[in-house]
Each structure stands twice: as structure tokens, then as C-alpha cells.
Amino acid sequence: AQTVTQSQPEMSVQEAETVTLSCTYDTSESDYYLFWYKQPPSRQMILVIRQEAYKQQNATENRFSVNFQKAAKSFSLKISDSQLGDAAMYFCAYRSASGWSTSGTYKYIFGTGTRLKVLA
Amino acid sequence: ETGVTQTPRHLVMGMTNKKSLKCEQHLGHNAMYWYKQSAKKPLELMFVYNFKEQTENNSVPSRFSPECPNSSHLFLHLHTLQPEDSALYLCASSQDWQGYNEQFFGPGTRLTVL
Numbered sequence: 001a002q003t004v005t006q007s008q009p010e011m012s013v014q015e016a017e018t019v020t021l022s023c024t025y026d027t028s029e030s031d032y033y034l035f036w037y038k039q040p041p042s043r044q045m046i047l048v049i050r051q052e053a054y055k056q057q058n059a060t061e062n063r064f065s066v067n068f069q070k071a072a073k074s075f076s077l078k079i080s081d082s083q084l085g086d087a088a089m090y091f092c093a094y095r096s097a098s099g100w101s102t103s104g105t106y107k108y109i110f111g112t113g114t115r116l117k118v119l120a
Numbered sequence: 121e122t123g124v125t126q127t128p129r130h131l132v133m134g135m136t137n138k139k140s141l142k143c144e145q146h147l148g149h150n151a152m153y154w155y156k157q158s159a160k161k162p163l164e165l166m167f168v169y170n171f172k173e174q175t176e177n178n179s180v181p182s183r184f185s186p187e188c189p190n191s192s193h194l195f196l197h198l199h200t201l202q203p204e205d206s207a208l209y210l211c212a213s214s215q216d217w218q219g220y221n222e223q224f225f226g227p228g229t230r231l232t233v234l
Contacts, residue, residue, distance in 0.1 A: 004162070009160070035222060037225075043227070044124075044225050044226065044227045044228075045210070045225040046225070047222045047223075050222060091163070107165060107168070107176065108153075108165070108223060109162075110162045110163040111162055112160060112161060112162050113162075
């Protein structure tokens, strides 16, 4: 079974600085997708960035980028020029690419989350 | 706000009550999910529906009863709950054809069982 581990329950970053959130996962599959979701306080969870395992190039979305190390099964999120609005819980998630033929849907596996505080 | 809504946003109920949570998605997705979010624990997948058919029941106690009358609506019927069932219940949807698709989440229902 796949697992996702976020070893940092809480992180702090000074406004305008850069912070990296860690995520490791375990799987025997070769084809899968990885996601970072953001859950601001009392607000809906939204997708920050996603990565296809077959792509070697790291995904980037404005100030957010990932460091995807497939062999090490590591998927960290880097937030540059941190802003007060970045304060939230961040969840790393894994999704198999091969679930369709069996259950008809894909299962998403989430980590325990990292609470990011941004200091003014 | 995304295209997934949930009602009520907050619910307090006694252990003998019966209540229902409602989720509606306006995104034309085929798959809908119920998750339980408790402090310091990973999101726990409870149920998955694909085109109204239940495809996953993640060993959820029978005091939780899902219902999916169509691809846009998902309910979670609650009865004789326990205090440990207090949590944030999240609904999500996705367009789960082959190829990756992200999940879109609702705002959640904060449930407190007394």
C-alpha cells in the first residue's frame, strides 16, 4: 500500500523569504501523480501544484515549485517570496495512475500536513 | 470558492440524533468523495462514488451511511454517532477519466458529537 509522510508538523518563515516543505512517499508503482494542496484557516482546500511521475522536469507555478526526486521518493514544495496569505496547512498527496481499470476511480493518499506560519 | 458546496457548515448533535450532510458539485465531475479530517491525522477516505455507484467503502462504521442520487449530489447520513466521530467532513469531486485530474474540495462540515 502507498503511504505519504510529511515529517514537519509545523514550519515558520519570514515574509519575503523562502521555505521548503518536505514530503516523502512509498510506492511500488512507476506511474503516479503527486500533488500539494493548501488549506487556509477556515477555508477550502485548493490545489497548489501537481507533478506527473513520468516527467523529469520539476513543476513550477509562479512562486511555488517542487523538487521531485523519483528514485528517492521525495516531493518537496518550495515557496519563494513568502506572503502572509501563504499561511495555511499544506498537504502532500499521491494518486496512482492505474486505478481506473480496477475500482473505476482513483484513490488519493494524503499526508498528515504541515502547518506553515508566515511571520511579518 | 470552488464549485463544491457543503451544508451545513457546522453541526452539533447528540449521540442519539440522526442528521445528514449534503454535498453538491457544479463542475460536471463523475466522481465524488467523502473524507474525514481529524487533527494531526491524514485525511481519511471514507467513500467514493463514480457515476452514482459506490466504488470504495474504506471500512467505515455503519453509523455512517452514504447516498449518491446522481453525479452532482452526495449525502452522508449520520446516526448514533460517537464523540470520536467529531471532525471536519470534507466532500470532494473529480473528473476521473484516464489521465490525472485533481480533486476539488468543498469547505467541509465541522461536526461535533456530544
